[in-house]
Amino acid sequence: MKININQLPDNPYLLLTPGPLSTSKKVKAAMLRDWCTWDQDYNQLVQSIRSRLVTMASSKPEDYTTVLMQGSGTFSVESVIGSVIPRNGKLLVLTNGAYGKRIAEMAEILGIYSIVLDSGETKPVNTKQLEEVLKVDSSITHVAVVHVETTTGMMNPVADVTRIAKAYGKTVIVDAMSSFGGIPIDMAALDIDYLISSANKCIQGVPGFGFIIARKEALATCKGIARSLSLDLYDQWETMELGNGKWRYTSPTHTVRAFDQALQELEEEGGIASRYERFKTNQQTLVAGMERMGLKTLLPVELQSPIITSFLYPDSPVFSFDEFYSRMKQEGFVIYPGKITAASTFRIGNIGDVHLADMERLLAGMEKQLFWKTN
Numbered sequence: 001m002k003i004n005i006n007q008l009p010d011n012p013y014l015l016l017t018p019g020p021l022s023t024s025k026k027v028k029a030a031m032l033r034d035w036c037t038w039d040q041d042y043n044q045l046v047q048s049i050r051s052r053l054v055t056m057a058s059s060k061p062e063d064y065t066t067v068l069m070q071g072s073g074t075f076s077v078e079s080v081i082g083s084v085i086p087r088n089g090k091l092l093v094l095t096n097g098a099y100g101k102r103i104a105e106m107a108e109i110l111g112i113y114s115i116v117l118d119s120g121e122t123k124p125v126n127t128k129q130l131e132e133v134l135k136v137d138s139s140i141t142h143v144a145v146v147h148v149e150t151t152t153g154m155m156n157p158v159a160d161v162t163r164i165a166k167a168y169g170k171t172v173i174v175d176a177m178s179s180f181g182g183i184p185i186d187m188a189a190l191d192i193d194y195l196i197s198s199a200n201k202c203i204q205g206v207p208g209f210g211f212i213i214a215r216k217e218a219l220a221t222c223k224g225i226a227r228s229l230s231l232d233l234y235d236q237w238e239t240m241e242l243g244n245g246k247w248r249y250t251s252p253t254h255t256v257r258a259f260d261q262a263l264q265e266l267e268e269e270g271g272i273a274s275r276y277e278r279f280k281t282n283q284q285t286l287v288a289g290m291e292r293m294g295l296k297t298l299l300p301v302e303l304q305s306p307i308i309t310s311f312l313y314p315d316s317p318v319f320s321f322d323e324f325y326s327r328m329k330q331e332g333f334v335i336y337p338g339k340i341t342a343a344s345t346f347r348i349g350n351i352g353d354v355h356l357a358d359m360e361r362l363l364a365g366m367e368k369q370l371f372w373k374t375n
Helices: 027-034 042-057 074-083 100-107 127-136 156-167 233-242 253-269 270-290 321-331 354-366
Strands: 064-070 091-095 114-118 142-146 173-176 192-198 209-215 308-312 345-349
Touching: 027 253, 027 308, 042 209, 042 233, 042 354, 064 074, 064 233, 074 100, 074 173, 074 192, 074 209, 074 233, 074 321, 074 354, 091 100, 091 270, 100 142, 100 156, 114 127, 142 156, 156 173, 192 270, 209 233, 253 270, 270 308, 270 354, 321 345, 321 354
Parallel strands: 091 114, 091 142, 142 173, 173 192
Antiparallel strands: 064 209, 192 209, 308 345
């Protein structure tokens, strides 16, 4: 099926958010064909995606496997939290934002005994406190952390977390929702047991499913312990393994096909390392331009990820985020409100099908919309 992508309409604006993201026309065009969930061609596509994700995630792909899971990224996180911690297990959650807190909330609702170490919204997760707790509480079985906390744009010290957790024999869960595919990470080198991400983040697919890359040895212990039917991670994996790519329940076929195209585009770009460089250039260009306009970042550069950046409101009584948002949308860009309580902020993402020229267009458009400076 040949599609002239030039016939697809352009988006009226670019999404500068943490996801869903602006996608390429080829990714969009990939969804214009219908697929049967039982068809061998479709199931082979699923198996190819699973294999490529493992290769991307680990220098020892033979030790890992991938499970695709319907729904948003949160569904995939909950599938892990509810499926891998035994009834007598105990979870330690490191948090410094909304998404770490969401993991803790999942554990509470699922009846999982947990400890939450909250370092506040503007500091990285506290690895010193982590070690102090692990020293005295041997009943902890699992440790969970968010790699890039898009509440602020902070990149947490995952390598330090895993090193400490593994020194005490704990299973490590990493929410890499907004980092996998855009920041190099080697699960084998870091000794991560479960890594969770989503189709519509750095790999630049569309919403509809998430995925869990799991150490085979760890996943093998999870049969029969899930607290949910539809989010049973082990059952989903076993069905995909035995059914050669078959999902237990209706799969998001159009999203899967779009994701396959997005993976192809990632490979054509030069892989994760090249995409990381693009994202980093985007982010650095954005910050430099914003600072020239007098806008300051919430986080210091050493804590900042190349994914999304929080900016402090300008010191002006006439500034209104709603007004600023509306004006920037007219310029062709959608930005994001802030999410923290400690300061008034807004956020600008630079991932997705976004390039240096887009960042330069954004800054040029913003120069025309600094309404609080003209009053």
